[in-house]
Amino acid sequence: MTQYMDVHHGMQGVTPDQIREAHQADLAIEKEEGVHFKQAWADPDSGTVYCLSEAPSAEAVQRIHERAGHPADEIHPVPITV
Amino acid sequence: MTQYMDVHHGMQGVTPDQIREAHQADLAIEKEEGVHFKQAWADPDSGTVYCLSEAPSAEAVQRIHERAGHPADEIHPVPITV
Numbered sequence: 001m002t003q004y005m006d007v008h009h010g011m012q013g014v015t016p017d018q019i020r021e022a023h024q025a026d027l028a029i030e031k032e033e034g035v036h037f038k039q040a041w042a043d044p045d046s047g048t049v050y051c052l053s054e055a056p057s058a059e060a061v062q063r064i065h066e067r068a069g070h071p072a073d074e075i076h077p078v079p080i081t082v
Numbered sequence: 083m084t085q086y087m088d089v090h091h092g093m094q095g096v097t098p099d100q101i102r103e104a105h106q107a108d109l110a111i112e113k114e115e116g117v118h119f120k121q122a123w124a125d126p127d128s129g130t131v132y133c134l135s136e137a138p139s140a141e142a143v144q145r146i147h148e149r150a151g152h153p154a155d156e157i158h159p160v161p162i163t164v
Contacts, residue, residue: 005123005132016162023164041087041134041160048158050087050132052123076130078123080098082105 001034001054002079004061006072012047019049025068026051033060052078083116083136084161086143088154094129101131107150108133115142134160 019042026037035055042049051072055061058075065072101124108119117137124131133154137143140157147154 003123005125005130014162016164019162020164040164041085042162043087043158043160044162046158048087050160076125076128078125078132080096080101080124080126082098082102082122 001056002077003081004053004055004058005076005078006051006053006058006061006065007074007076008049008051008070009073010047011042011049012044014042014044014047014049022068022070023051025070026064029067030064033064035060035064037064083138084159085163086135086137086140087158087160088133088135088140088143088147089156089158090131090133090152091155092129093124093131094126096124096126096129096131104150104152105133107152108146111149112146115146117142117146119146 023040037053040051053061105122119135122133
């Protein structure tokens, strides 16, 4: 399993409730791809959302995000953590 | 205090030791600006590094990163966390 940071752009004005709902939608189906979404952070002003996950591949992360209705714009493996 | 996600580009080939040293350099002086760098994640292939901090302002985050020798390319407040 590798950690991934994925990034969503264009989410200006996103609310805490919307982020919570989106995260819940991911959590509800993530096991089907062996993914776990650990945390997410949002900047409503610039419309940027960052999601940290553990997953078998970037494609698995994207499949869950797509099925949950919010495909990521970037997905980076982040093998180094401090 | 607000949480910030800052992003560094162009760090292709960065190693775990370099990330650890950079993080330690931030931690050594962060209190002088009331900042705390909580975690960092790096993708050596794309050369992207993400740092999560708590700080009084984006400028305070940047002042520490600059003094430690690695100014950020983007600094986003992330008031929403799940």
